[in-house]
Amino acid sequence: MIVLDKVNKYxxxxxxxxxxTERVENNEVLVVCGPSGSGKSTLIRTLxxxxxxxxxxxxxxxRDIHARGLDVNALRAGIGFVFQxxxxxxxxTVLENCTLAPVKLGRATKLEARDYxxxxxxxxxxxxxxxxxxxxxxxxxxxxxxxARALAMRPPIMLFDEPTSALDPEMxxxxxxxxxxxxxxGMTMVCVxxxxxxxxDVADRVWFMAEGKILEQATPQEFFANPRHPRAQQxxxxxxxx
Amino acid sequence: MLELIDTYWLYFLVGQYPQGPLGGxxxxxxxxxxxxxxAMPLGLLLGVARVSPYRAISLPVAGLVQVVRAVPLLLVLxxxxxxxxxxxxxxxxxxxxxxxxxxxxxxxxxxEIVAAGMRALPKGQLESARSLGLGYGAALRHVVLxxxxxxxxxxxxxxxxxxxxxxxxxxxxxxxxxxxxxxxINTLVFTQAVEVYLILALTYFILCFGLSRLAFLLERRLQRxxxxxxxxx
Numbered sequence: 190m191i192v193l194d195k196v197n198k199y200x201x202x203x204x205x206x207x208x209x210t211e212r213v214e215n216n217e218v219l220v221v222c223g224p225s226g227s228g229k230s231t232l233i234r235t236l237x238x239x240x241x242x243x244x245x246x247x248x249x250x251x252r253d254i255h256a257r258g259l260d261v262n263a264l265r266a267g268i269g270f271v272f273q274x275x276x277x278x279x280x281x282t283v284l285e286n287c288t289l290a291p292v293k294l295g296r297a298t299k300l301e302a303r304d305y306x307x308x309x310x311x312x313x314x315x316x317x318x319x320x321x322x323x324x325x326x327x328x329x330x331x332x333x334x335x336x337a338r339a340l341a342m343r344p345p346i347m348l349f350d351e352p353t354s355a356l357d358p359e360m361x362x363x364x365x366x367x368x369x370x371x372x373x374x375g376m377t378m379v380c381v382x383x384x385x386x387x388x389x390d391v392a393d394r395v396w397f398m399a400e401g402k403i404l405e406q407a408t409p410q411e412f413f414a415n416p417r418h419p420r421a422q423q424x425x426x427x428x429x430x431x
Numbered sequence: 432m433l434e435l436i437d438t439y440w441l442y443f444l445v446g447q448y449p450q451g452p453l454g455g456x457x458x459x460x461x462x463x464x465x466x467x468x469x470a471m472p473l474g475l476l477l478g479v480a481r482v483s484p485y486r487a488i489s490l491p492v493a494g495l496v497q498v499v500r501a502v503p504l505l506l507v508l509x510x511x512x513x514x515x516x517x518x519x520x521x522x523x524x525x526x527x528x529x530x531x532x533x534x535x536x537x538x539x540x541x542x543e544i545v546a547a548g549m550r551a552l553p554k555g556q557l558e559s560a561r562s563l564g565l566g567y568g569a570a571l572r573h574v575v576l577x578x579x580x581x582x583x584x585x586x587x588x589x590x591x592x593x594x595x596x597x598x599x600x601x602x603x604x605x606x607x608x609x610x611x612x613x614x615x616i617n618t619l620v621f622t623q624a625v626e627v628y629l630i631l632a633l634t635y636f637i638l639c640f641g642l643s644r645l646a647f648l649l650e651r652r653l654q655r656x657x658x659x660x661x662x663x664x
Contacts, residue, residue, distance in 0.1 A: 237562055266564025276559035280577050289573060290563035335559075342563060 190215050191236060191346070191379070196245035198231060198401075205231045206242070207401040215345075216375040220388040220409070223398035224424060229381040232398070233348050236379065237268045249346070266294060269339030269347040273354050275331040277323035283310065283334050284319040287341045296342065309337040313367050329360030336367055347371060349380040385428055389413055397421045432626045439616050443630075446607045454607030456634060458526065462608065463595045465530055470537030477538055478545025479571060492542065499539040505600050508532050512604045525606035529598065537594055544586045548579035581653050588646035592639045599635075609634060 191213040198206040206228050213219050221229045234240040235247060238254060238261055247254050254264055278286050287306035291297040297305065310316045313333040315326075323331055332352055339347060349368065353361040365387050372378055372391045382388065388395055388409050395412045397405040397420070404418045416422045446454020453461075481496065483489045499507075511532055516522045523531070552575060560570035580587070599610040607615075613631040617624050 239558055239562060262561075262564045262566050265562050268562075270559070270562040272555055272559060274553075274555050276553070276555035278556065278560070278574050278578075280581065290560075290565055293569055293573060294564055338563070 190248075190250060191377075192246075192248040194246040194248070196232075196235065196242050196247060198228075198235065198240065198242045205401050206235070209245070209401075209403060211396065211403055211406065213377065213379060214393075215377055217393045218372045218376075218378045218391055219380065219394050219396065220392040221379065221381045221396045221398060222383065222385070222388065222424070223396075223404075227398040228401040229398050230350050231401075233350050233379055233381050236348055237265050237270055239270070262294075266290070266296075266342050267344050267346065269336075269342065269344040271332070271335055271339055271347065271349045271352045273351040275323075275328070275335045275355070277331055277335055277338070279323050282320050282322055283315065283326070286323070286334060287338045290338075291341050294342075302341070306337065306341050309340050310334070312370070313337050314363070327360060328356045329363045332356065332360075332364045333367055336364070336371075340371075346377045346379075349378065349382065351381050351383070353382065353384055383428075385413070385425075397424065399424075432623075432630075435616075435620065435623055435626055436630070439619075442616065443609065443612055446612055452526075452607060454609075455612045456609045458607065459595065459598050459609040460638070462526065462530055462533065462598050462601075463591065466533035466537050466594050467591050469530075469534045470541055473534065473538035474541025475545055475576070477542035478549065479576075481542055481546040482549050496539050496543060499536060500543075504532065504536055504597055505603065507535070508600055508604060525601060525604050528604065529601045529606050529608075533594055533597060536597070537590060540590050540593075541587065544583045544590065545576075545579060547586075548583040549575060551582070552578055584646060584650050584653070588643060592642055595638055595642070596635065 193209045193211050196206055196209040197204070209232060221233065223229055231240055235242050236249070236254075242255070249264070249268075252259070277283075278289065281289060284303065284306055287309060288297075288299070288302040291302040291305070292299055296302075307316060307319065310319060313336060315330055315333055315337070318326060318330065318334070323334065326334065332355075336347075336352075352368070353364050356364065361384065365384060368378070368380070368387065369391055380387070380392075392409045395405075395407055395409050396403050397407075397412065397416070397418065399420045405412065405416065405421050407417075412421070413425065416425055442455065444455050445457050446452065448454065448457075477492050477495075480488050480492045483492075508528065512523070512525070512528045556574055556578065557570055560574040561567070565573065598606075598608050601608045602611045602614065605611070610631060613627055617627045620627065
C-alpha cells in the first residue's frame with residue numbers, strides 16, 4: 190500500500206506537486222492521467238525517489254520512504270520502474286539486461302537469474318531475442334524487455350511512466366498486452382498513461398491530475414461516463430477528438 | 432643509411448644498457464606504457480570525481496584539471512626536476528621525474544575524457560540502473576563506465592599517442608629516451624643529420640600509427656553492441 194500525505198514539490202518557484210494526499214491499495218491498478226505538465230511523471234518518480242520531495246510524507250507498506258537510515262537501494266529493488274524511453278543497457282544483451290541487477294545485488298545466482306529471466310522473456314514473447322542487443326530490437330520489443338528487466342527483481346509494485354508514449358502506434362498494443370497480463374495477476378501498478386482504452390478496461394481507479402494537483406479520483410466507469418471536474422471534462426473531450 | 436643503422440641500432444634501441452641505464456626506444460615505450468597503466472585508474476577515479484554530485488569532491492578536481500591543462504608539460508618537467516628536489520631534498524632520476532609528470536598529465540586528460548563521456552551518456556542509463564536497486568558505485572561500474580570507455584576509446588588512444596610523443600620532452604632534462612639517443616648518434620656521426628632524424632621520425636610514426644590502427648580494430652570489434660542513439664529514437 191502506498192500512502193501519500195500532503196506531498197509538495199517545487200522546481201525553483203514552480204510548484205510541481207501541490208498537497209498530494211492519496212493512497213494506492215495493494216493489488217490495485219491505478220492509472221494517472223492528465224495534460225502534459227500536470228505533474229504525473231514527477232509524482233510517479235517520487236514513489237521510488239528518483240525525485241525528492243520538499244514536504245509531506247510517502248509511505249510504502251507502512252514505511253516512510255524518506256526515513257533516516259532507510260536503504261534507498263533496497264527500496265528501489267522492491268519497486269519496478271518502466272520508463273518512457275525504455276533505457277535498456279545498450280552494451281548488454283537482452284538476457285544480460287534482465288540478469289544484471291538480480292545477480293549484482295545478490296538476489297540470485299547467475300543460473301537462477303538466467304532461468305527466471307528466460308521465463309520472463311518467454312512471457313513477454315521475446316525469449317528468442319535473448320542474445321540480441323537492444324539496438325537490434327523495435328521500440329515495442331525494447332519496452333517489453335524493459336518490463337521483463339524490472340520484473341526480474343520480483344517487485345511487488347510496478348510503476349509505469351508513459352510506457353507507450355515513445356512507441357509507434359502499431360507497437361502500443363503489444364506493450365499494453367503485457368501490462369494487462371500483469372494487472373490480471375494482481376500486481377500493484379501505478380501507470381502514467383494516455384491510453385484511455387487501457388484505463389477503461391484494466392484500471393481499478395483513475396487519478397486525474399492538472400497543475401500539480403489530483404483534481405479527481407474515480408473508478409474508470411465514473412470517470413469516463415461522468416467526469417466531475419471541468420478540467421477533466423475538457424481533457425476527455427480533447428482525447429475523444431484525437 | 433644502412434651502415435648507420437647497422438652501427439647504431441642497439442644504441443638506438445636500448446641506449447647504453449647494460450653498461451649504463453636503460454634508454455632508447457625501449458625506454459620510450461616502457462615510459463609511455465607505464466604512464467598509461469598508472470594514469471588509467473587514476474584518470475577513471477578523477478573523471479568520476481569530476482562529475483560527482485558533491486561539490487566538495489568535484490571542485491578540487493575541476494581546479495586540478497584547469498591548472499594542469501593551462502601549464503605546458505615542459506614547464507612542469509622543469510619544476511619537478513629542478514625545483515622539487517630543492518624543496519624536498521630528494522633527488523629523483525630523470526626517468527622517475529618523467530614518469531611522474533606523464534602520469535599527472537595523462538590522468539588529468541583521461542579524467543576529462545571520462546567525465547565528458549559520462550556527461551554525454553543519456554541520463555536514463557543511470558536512472559534505470561538506480562531504479563533497479565543498484566547503488567551509485569555499482570551503476571557506474573556495470574552500466575555507465577563500460578559505455579563511457581567504449582565511446583571514449585578513440586580519445587583514449589589519442590591520449591596514449593600524445594604520451595608517446597611527449598616522452599621526447601625528456602630530452603630537455605637529459606633523459607636518454609629515443610630522441611636524446613638520436614641526438615647523441617647525430618653528434619657522433621656528424622654528417623648524417625637528415626638520415627638520423629628521418630629514422631627517428633619513422634620510429635615515432637610506426638609506433639603511433641600502429642597504435643592507432645590497433646585501436647581502430649579494437650573499436651570495430653566493440654562496435655556491434657553500442658549505438659545508444661538508436662535506443663533514444
